[in-house]
Amino acid sequence: MQLFNTLTRAVEPIIPLDPAGKRVSLYVCGPTIYNYGHIGNFRTYVAVDLLRRSLRHFGYNVDHVMQFTDVDDKTIRGAREKNLPLKEFTAIYRQAFLEDAKTLNIEIPERTPNATDHIPAMIALIQKLLDKKSAYVSDDGSVYFRIASFPDYGCLCHLDLEGLISGARVSQDEYEKEGVGDFVLWKKWVAADGEVGWDSPWGKGRPGWHIECSALSMEHLGPQIDIHGGGTDLRFPHHENEIAQSEAATGLPFVGHWFHVEHLLVDGQKMSKSLGNMYTVRDVLDRGYTGRELRYALLSGANYAKNLNFTWQGMEDAKTALQRIDEWRKRVRAVAPALPPPDSEQMEASPGVATFLRELDLALANDLNINDALGRFFSLIRETHKALDAGTLTPLQAHHLKVAWNKFDAILGLGDAVVAVPAEIQALLDQRAEARKAKNFSLSDELRKKIEVLGWKVKDTAKGQELLPG
RNA sequence: GGCGGGGUAGCCAAGUGGUAAGGCACGGCUCUGCAAAAGCUGUAUACGUCGGUUCGAUUCCGACCCUCGCCUCCA
Structure with missing residues (x-):
């Protein structure tokens, strides 16, 4: 099976790490659960579902992990607005996502961890990066990844660091960083975080966004995975940063195949x-x-x-x-x-x-x-x-x-059209069948009209009436 | 400015160095008490523009035009 690999920009065969060639590990960046997902989000997950089902079609055992991001600025803000504990707030949208996935007949991955249930794994990974001097603690107590320590930075998006930095928007509030491209691994607690925060060797705070995917994929799938997917917007910086963190920590190639799904547009x-x-x-x-x-x-x-x-x-x-x-x-x-x-x-x-x-x-x-x-x-x-x-x-x-x-x-994954016929409609249908038996076509037509008004279509076939949703 | 996707009939969308799948829409026919639905079937100067390579390009190369996206919030 051949799949386009964003890393190499080429369609390449999928070659699993599994010596037996049977198991394929698949990590997909899941949604941030602060709201109902839109159809653009689900375009990505439907595409991942297609990948998943196709892999299975070709005989692979798919081991698929997708995390839910349940702590970030948006979730914290949302919980505050609704006056709910973060956990309760995100639980609502986690549930909503799973319901919508079911509506779309998207298979739920083997594991769907919440980021906040794995804070220790993230802390351990950050510590490892600090030990290797790939990260540093800034003056304010946040921890940053040091991009200068990772020469391959930019390999996924084919960016050269010089051009990136000179052309990029640089936010002014991140003066604590050594380099403008450095990104946060651990965010020092601030008042706006309210109740949200975890103890760490660097004080109370919360994980940065990128670290969760590295930590969770390593924890569940090991240091190397076959396929890593997500929406195209995640290529940079999210996936680029994941590569840097993961490979700096393990010294191993993180992902064999990068799978990116293009965005959905509405009316162009x-x-x-x-x-x-x-x-x-x-x-x-x-x-x-x-x-x-x-x-x-x-x-x-x-x-x-x-x-x-x-x-x-x-x-x-x-x-x-x-x-x-x-x-x-x-x-x-x-x-x-x-x-x-x-x-x-x-x-x-x-x-x-x-x-x-x-x-x-x-x-x-x-x-x-x-x-x-x-x-x-x-x-x-x-x-x-x-x-x-x-x-x-x-x-x-x-x-x-x-x-x-x-x-x-x-x-x-289309399955069957499920048509629940309301009792009222069924009664009209039965009446109509009687009328037709008696060749009372004017009554039959009248009933057909009534049914139409109620939002259904009747067609007459050799085998009798058939009902279709309007 | 840097990087990357696209431009195929009315709309959507595959694909190929030798004259282009499929879906929707539209016309005709069959079926039907009438319908509707369904099925069959048909139509279309469809490959952004201009050059180049080639016996031959929509497919390769170059330039250009248009469009979309990314360049540290984002599926």
Whole structure:
């Protein structure tokens, strides 16, 4: 399986550190839990989910860790505004994130530690950096990483330090630092922190943002990991700093493969509060879309490494495309017998299906090209309909199609459309069935209208009425 | 200023040194009590501009234009 590696700027095969080549360690920078996540956040996590599922598709055991950042300026401020202890405040948004992830059918990583549950590991790592003279304690009692001690600094983002420093914005309040690029590992407690703070060898304070990911990934996955992912904005400085900290501490290459997901745009523009285009998952649901429709839009809207332009028209397109898939599945299911899954040799009895599965592998192995796979899948759908209409699709072939879908959906994660029919609607449907039986079409039409007003569509098929959400 | 992504039909989006998947939209047909839905099918001067390399470039090279992002808050 080949994946673009930001570090080398090349598509490269994934070669796990595991001698058996089976286990892949994956660390992903999780959200700061001070608010509901927006669809941009979830674009990243849907892409990571695609990676995770694809790795498993190719037979890897994925050991995936994602931390929740539950202490920083924003969480502290939010807790203060709500007059809640930090822990209680962040618990609300941790829970919300997990719910939204479920809405999108994002698999929860094997471990999802909160940063503040691992303060000792961070302190130990900072101490190690101090011992190695890669860090220093400033006059005010904060601890900083000394960039000058790490010659490779800038390797991920291909920055040269000179240019970086001369061109960069430099905040004036950080006069305690030796070098402008130095970043904080441990922040000395200040009054604005209120109740928040932990004791350390350098006094009361809290960890800097970057150190948590290094400490947590080392604690859970060891000093070296196969893949480290996150949103593209984290490349610099966050991931650059993680590399510096981690490698300065261990002397080992920290990450084999850096995986960065490009940002989502809304109507071609960056999301921002002032434009009023920051949508949460809940906002999308409130507009009447389902989580799987949003997931499909996020998955098919663009390759993970490209900007994805979110539009409501795009949501409509996703919804319609998904209906096409669902319709196909209904037809296939009606013909497919219950049989055990075939092996690949038996699958050759359905050349179209066998070809599709090979194409699926190739597409995924090629830097997660899900759109290529979807394109081929829709072609398979057309072929199926044609065969079905011609009456040439055998039950065995239908079975194979069903199996192929299951394999594909293990990656897509779309599952089934869940339609809960309200009792009121069901009653109208029953009445209408009666009317139709009696060939009372005017009453039938009247009932159809009533149902439509309530937000549902009825279609009449050879097998009777079928209900669709409006 | 430094670095990096993009510009493919009405919209979205794959891809390739030999004349370009797929989805949505649109037209036609089938089905239907009527619809709707669905299916089939069709349409389109679609590869930002100008040069270069080549038998041949959308695909390689150069320049330019437009656009988006990052340059220590940020998925």
